[in-house]
Amino acid sequence: MAKMTMVQAINMALRQEMEKDDRVIVMGEDVGLDGGVFRVTEGLIEQFGEQRVLDTPLAESAIAGMAVGMAAYGLRPVCEIQFSGFAYHSFHQLESHAARFRRRSQGRFQMSLVLRAPYGGGVRALEHHSESREAYWAHTPGLKMVIPSGPRNARALLVAAIRDPDPVIFYESKALYRAFREEVPEEEEVLPIGRPRIVRAGDDITLIAYGAMLRPTLEAAEELQKRDGLGAEVIDLLTISPLDDTLLTESVRKTGRAVVIHEASRSFGPGAEIVARLVESAFYYLEAPIERVTGYDLIIPLFSQEQNYIPSVRRIVRAARKTVNA
Amino acid sequence: MPRNTIEISETIEHLTILNENDELDASLEPDIAADELRRLYRCMLLARRFDERLLDLQRQGRIGTFPPIQGQEAAHLGAVAPLRPSDWMVPSFREMAAELWRGRSLENIIIANNGFEQAGAMHADSRNLPMAVPVASQIPHAVGLAWAAKYRQTDDVVMTFFGDGATSEGDFHEGLNFAAVFQVPVIFVCQNNHWAISVPLKRQTRSGTLVQKAVAYGMPGIQVDGNDLLAVYVAAREAIARARAGDGPTLIECVTYRVMMHTTADDPKRYRTDEEVQQWRRRDPLPRFERYLIGKGVLTPDVIGSLKAEIAQEIQVAVARAEEQMPVLRAQSLSVFDHLYADLPPYLKAQKQMLAEELSLSDEESANG
Numbered sequence: 001m002a003k004m005t006m007v008q009a010i011n012m013a014l015r016q017e018m019e020k021d022d023r024v025i026v027m028g029e030d031v032g033l034d035g036g037v038f039r040v041t042e043g044l045i046e047q048f049g050e051q052r053v054l055d056t057p058l059a060e061s062a063i064a065g066m067a068v069g070m071a072a073y074g075l076r077p078v079c080e081i082q083f084s085g086f087a088y089h090s091f092h093q094l095e096s097h098a099a100r101f102r103r104r105s106q107g108r109f110q111m112s113l114v115l116r117a118p119y120g121g122g123v124r125a126l127e128h129h130s131e132s133r134e135a136y137w138a139h140t141p142g143l144k145m146v147i148p149s150g151p152r153n154a155r156a157l158l159v160a161a162i163r164d165p166d167p168v169i170f171y172e173s174k175a176l177y178r179a180f181r182e183e184v185p186e187e188e189e190v191l192p193i194g195r196p197r198i199v200r201a202g203d204d205i206t207l208i209a210y211g212a213m214l215r216p217t218l219e220a221a222e223e224l225q226k227r228d229g230l231g232a233e234v235i236d237l238l239t240i241s242p243l244d245d246t247l248l249t250e251s252v253r254k255t256g257r258a259v260v261i262h263e264a265s266r267s268f269g270p271g272a273e274i275v276a277r278l279v280e281s282a283f284y285y286l287e288a289p290i291e292r293v294t295g296y297d298l299i300i301p302l303f304s305q306e307q308n309y310i311p312s313v314r315r316i317v318r319a320a321r322k323t324v325n326a
Numbered sequence: 327m328p329r330n331t332i333e334i335s336e337t338i339e340h341l342t343i344l345n346e347n348d349e350l351d352a353s354l355e356p357d358i359a360a361d362e363l364r365r366l367y368r369c370m371l372l373a374r375r376f377d378e379r380l381l382d383l384q385r386q387g388r389i390g391t392f393p394p395i396q397g398q399e400a401a402h403l404g405a406v407a408p409l410r411p412s413d414w415m416v417p418s419f420r421e422m423a424a425e426l427w428r429g430r431s432l433e434n435i436i437i438a439n440n441g442f443e444q445a446g447a448m449h450a451d452s453r454n455l456p457m458a459v460p461v462a463s464q465i466p467h468a469v470g471l472a473w474a475a476k477y478r479q480t481d482d483v484v485m486t487f488f489g490d491g492a493t494s495e496g497d498f499h500e501g502l503n504f505a506a507v508f509q510v511p512v513i514f515v516c517q518n519n520h521w522a523i524s525v526p527l528k529r530q531t532r533s534g535t536l537v538q539k540a541v542a543y544g545m546p547g548i549q550v551d552g553n554d555l556l557a558v559y560v561a562a563r564e565a566i567a568r569a570r571a572g573d574g575p576t577l578i579e580c581v582t583y584r585v586m587m588h589t590t591a592d593d594p595k596r597y598r599t600d601e602e603v604q605q606w607r608r609r610d611p612l613p614r615f616e617r618y619l620i621g622k623g624v625l626t627p628d629v630i631g632s633l634k635a636e637i638a639q640e641i642q643v644a645v646a647r648a649e650e651q652m653p654v655l656r657a658q659s660l661s662v663f664d665h666l667y668a669d670l671p672p673y674l675k676a677q678k679q680m681l682a683e684e685l686s687l688s689d690e691e692s693a694n695g
Contacts, residue, residue, distance in 0.1 A: 025477070048660060057507055062466045069416075069470020069484075072455060075477070077470075089496075096460050097467065103665040104456045106447035142666055165668040194671060211678035242671030277673075315651065 003181040009151035010040050010172065013158040014078065017081075018048055021156045025070065025163060026065060026078030027054035037082055038118060039044035064090035064115060067099050068097045071113045074136075074196065076162060084117035084171060085128035089137065098167040099142030102177055111167045116159070119308050120263050122175035124303045129174075131300055132263040133213075135270055137169040138241035144168045144193055145240040149214035151182040153238060164193060173212035194239045202231030205320055206251040208274060209261040210237035217261050220316035229316075231326060240270050249273065249281040256287035257323040261311050266294040288326030290312055291319040338542040341561055342551040344618055346609040356560050360624045366407055367619055370399045371422035372637050374612055377434055380439065380642050384590045388649075389439040396584035397553070399423040400518055400611035401580035402487060404558030406514045408566050410484060412453060414475070416468040418484035420459045420517065420584075424487070428454050431582065432644035433651070440648075442655050443662065453482075461522075462492035465501035465514070470577075472510035483511040483569040485562070491522025493539065494530050502577065507541040511569035513562065514577045517552065519584035524597040537579035545575045552580030553611040556618075582608070659685055 004012070018024045025040055026048075033041030045053040056063050056194045061082055067077040081087040094115065101109045121130035127216035138145040146161055146168055148154035154172065161168040200215070201223050209217035214236050221232035231253050237243075258278060260271040271292040278290060293311040301309050329350035343354045344412075357364075377396050383389045395402075403423040406415055415428050422435065438445035446456055455471075458464035460536040468486035475482040492498050493516065506510050516536050520527045533539060540547025546568070558580055565576035588596050619625040663670060663678040670678065684692070 054508075057500075057503055059496075059500040059503070061497055062469070062504045065463065065497060065501065066468025066470035066473060066504060069467035069472070070474045071470075072467065073471050073478075075474050092460070092463065093497075094465065096463055097458070101456075102667070103443065105444050107665050108446075108448045108450060108452055109455070144667075148427060173631055242667070242673065246672065286451030 001132050004184045005178045005181055006045075006148070006151040006152050006154050006172065007038060007040050007177045008212060009155040009182070009184045009255065010158055011044075013155045013162070014041065014044060015047065016188070017159060017162045018044065018052060021076065022052075023076040023308065024025070025052055025054065025075055025077045025079070026159065027056055027067065027077055029056060029058055029082050031055060031080050031294045035259065036080060038174070040116075041080065041174075060086055060089035061093055063256065064093035064098065065112045067115070068093060068101065068111065071098070071111045072101065072109045072146060076112045078114045078116060078162060081115060081117040083129050084119040084133060084260055085131050087115065087171040089116050090115065094143060094169070095139070095140050099140050103142065112165050112166045114161045114168045114170055116158075116170045118173040118174040118177070120173045120175055121303070121306045122212065124180070125174070130303070130306065132295065134169075134171055134209060134240050135264055135268060138243075138270060142167070144242060145171070146193055147171045147173070147211040147237065147240060149211055149306060150176065150180070152184050152189070153191055155184050156189040156236060159190045160193050161190070163190070168193065168313065171211065175212045177204055191238065194242050194244050196235050196239070196244065198233060198239045198247065198251070199236045200232065200234040202216055202233035202255070204230045204255055205232045205257040205323060206318065207232050207234045207259050207261065207316065208237060208241065208248060209234065211263070213261045213263055216311065216313045217316055219313045220320065223313065223317050224265050228321065228324070232320065241279070243273065245274070245277040245281060248278060252278050252282040253285040256285050258318065259291045259293060260321045261293045261316055263295050264308055265297045266292060267297050288323040292318045293322050328486065334541065337534070338537055338541070338547055338549060340549045341557045342554050343556040343560065344554050344612065344614060345551065345555070348614065348617055350480045350618065354560065356563070358559070361687075362407075363624050366367055366403065367429050367615060368633060368637075369423060370403055370555070370615065371633060372610055373399050373403070375425055375637050376435075376596065376641055377422065379645070381586075381590065383436070384647070389436060391591050392439045392591050393420045393589045395420050395422045396462055397585035397606065397610060398582050400555035400558055401582040401626075402515070402557040403427055403515050403551035404638060405485060405487075405562040405578065406558055407581070409483070410561040411480055412564075414471050414484040415454045416464050416471065416484060417455065417457050418487045418489065418492070418517075419459055419487070421487045425454065429456070432641060433648045436645060436648035437652060440652055442652065442657065444655050449451060461635065462488055462495035462497040463547075464488070464499075465492070465497050466504065468512050468514075469501050469508070469510060472512035472569075473508055478512050481570045483513065483566055484516060485513045485566075486512065486519060488516050489514065489522060490518040490520065490527050490530055490536060491538050492516070502543045502575070504538070504546065505575040508546045509574040511572070512575045513565045513569060514575065516577065516579045517561070517582060519582050520581050521584050521588070521598070523588040523592060526598075534634055535579060539575055540577035545577060547577040547579065547582060547681075549579045550584030553609045555611060555615050555616065572677070620647070622695075645670060
């Protein structure tokens with residue numbers, strides 16, 4: 001086991017899958033010689049050559065569209081979109097084709113492709129570099145939407161995404177890229193897509209988060225334990241879509257209280273669907289209205305004001321107390 | 327510092343072999359076996375008659391909206407004819423004659439035009455992509471297939487189709503650029519039929535031709551008389567040979583005309599004159615090719631007569647078979663949940679169950695429930 005950043009862990013997933021399977025092709029802007037602007041693909045072109053690591057022209061629609069053709073042929077392209085804020089050019093290809101090819105051809109063509117993109121705030125970036133728009137993809141039938149919360153699960157989920165028979169949008173939090181290190185085993189580790197995980201057990205309240213919001217949520221859970229004596233159960237969603245609410249339902253039926261935390265804006269965000277599911281599945285177990293701690297319904301502010309937009313430990317703790325005191 | 331001239335030395339050819347006045351340039355005439363010529367004629371005639379029948383069926387409410395192909399048969403059939411079955415075809419939505427040539431059945435087209443997902447089913451080794459409705463969006467798919475064919479060191483080539491309107495879309499430009507940069511074996515066949523619904527060619531581009539856009543991407547291009555099957559065939563054969571040899575993509579502009587409406591929901595009288603349509607009807611590719619074959623002794627009026635009867639019968643049988651199957655397909659209501667994902671996630675299983683329950687209730691039970 002080696003201690004790795006999320007950048008290194010994702011790099012390892014790509015390298016190991018490329019070693020095992022010559023159908024896996026990495027493509028995107030600056031992914032070759034430059035190793036990607038975040039260095040996620042560093043060293044791949046040296047090991048696998050230009051035939052497997054494609055520096056493409058600067059055109060996100062064609063990157064995704066070409067990947068659709070490659071997947072139709074039977075390859076497993078892994079596209080890097082430099083920032084998720086530039087992925088909207090590829091939305092058309094993914095919505096109109098990648099998500100639909102299996103059904104349109106009644107199973108003849110499967111779209112085993114991954115589109116990786118850094119998302120979220122917290123890195124003092126320019127406009128278009130900090131959005132958290134996972135709901136667009138999650139709202140699209142036929143796509144899968146995955147967001148890891150740390151190095152180890154990023155590696156294990158990316159392996160699953162690459163092997164998945166359907167198209168997977170894989171958002172990587174820029175704020176987490178080098179934020180901390182985790183032990184990541186050299187041997188194979190795969191996490192199934194579509195399964196949330198309990199990362200902290202508790203009986204009093206359920207906190208549901210994913211991606212970069214998991215760490216402040218865990219901190220908030222510690223704070224609630226220390227200051228209020230509340231045992232918070234923290235669930236890491238890992239997959240936004242297809243959303244499996246089984247674990248969420250079990251937890252909320254036990255605790256009777258829940259807070260959903262995400263960086264994405266509030267209305268029609270993933271939290272809206274999670275709350276709706278819990279109302280359907282656990283209404284009679286609820287002791288209080290479910291709270292949401294989210295970005296405001298704004299274009300994410302530039303970085304001088306960004307800290308007030310992104311959910312903080314303080315906001316999560318306050319929302320949790322509100323459900324307890326309701 | 328003086329202003330220097332940058333030489334752009336590309337030249338682009340226009341090719342017509344058999345013109346609208348039945349004049350043949352014998353020096354350019356391709357050597358196509360008599361059997362192949364008869365097959366091409368039969369396919370073109372079948373596509374024409376079937377297209378007419380589809381329009382009748384649409385007017386009778388027996389199929390949904392569809393895009394007629396009349397007048398463009400040579401421009402796409404001539405292009406796919408030199409392909410091998412192992413090559414790939416990436417269609418747009420107005421290449422029915424080419425689809426028939428590549429093995430799609432009349433029955434399947436009727437069923438698809440009645441809104442049945444199940445018509446999308448194809449052989450596991452099919453090398454025809456399904457139709458793509460969003461204009462130009464299929465062009466990058468052809469580039470990806472061609473990249474994969476090259477990566478796998480096969481000599482397969484890929485041919486994709488689109489119209490004049492598509493050349494205004496970003497995916498056209500991105501696709502051609504990628505294909506040229508990666509030097510992949512793909513042939514871009516533009517069906518320049520002069521109209522993108524109501525917008526004429528001159529509102530799509532200020533370029534003198536569409537094919538000259540190839541120059542900017544660094545690939546060969548050729549403009550052909552799209553109503554001359556021989557010219558389309560020759561241009562496609564050359565482009566296919568170049569792609570197979572590893573020499574990269576080609577843009578072919580087939581100059582043709584959409585003599586019918588865009589789709590059956592469209593009324594062309596709102597935006598173009600009958601004179602223009604009549605002028606193009608005189609350039610109809612089908613009688614031109616027919617007269618050529620008769621003159622060459624490949625076909626006789628008698629043979630054509632019996633072909634016509636045979637085709638009428640074939641269409642009749644296909645319509646009857648399709649209409650027999652559709653009630654069975656319509657009853658497969660839960661099949662809409664098939665093939666979205668490889669495996670149905672739990673919430674979709676629940677939604678499928680919801681639909682099943684809804685369907686199991688009578689109207690009365692539903693009203694009282």
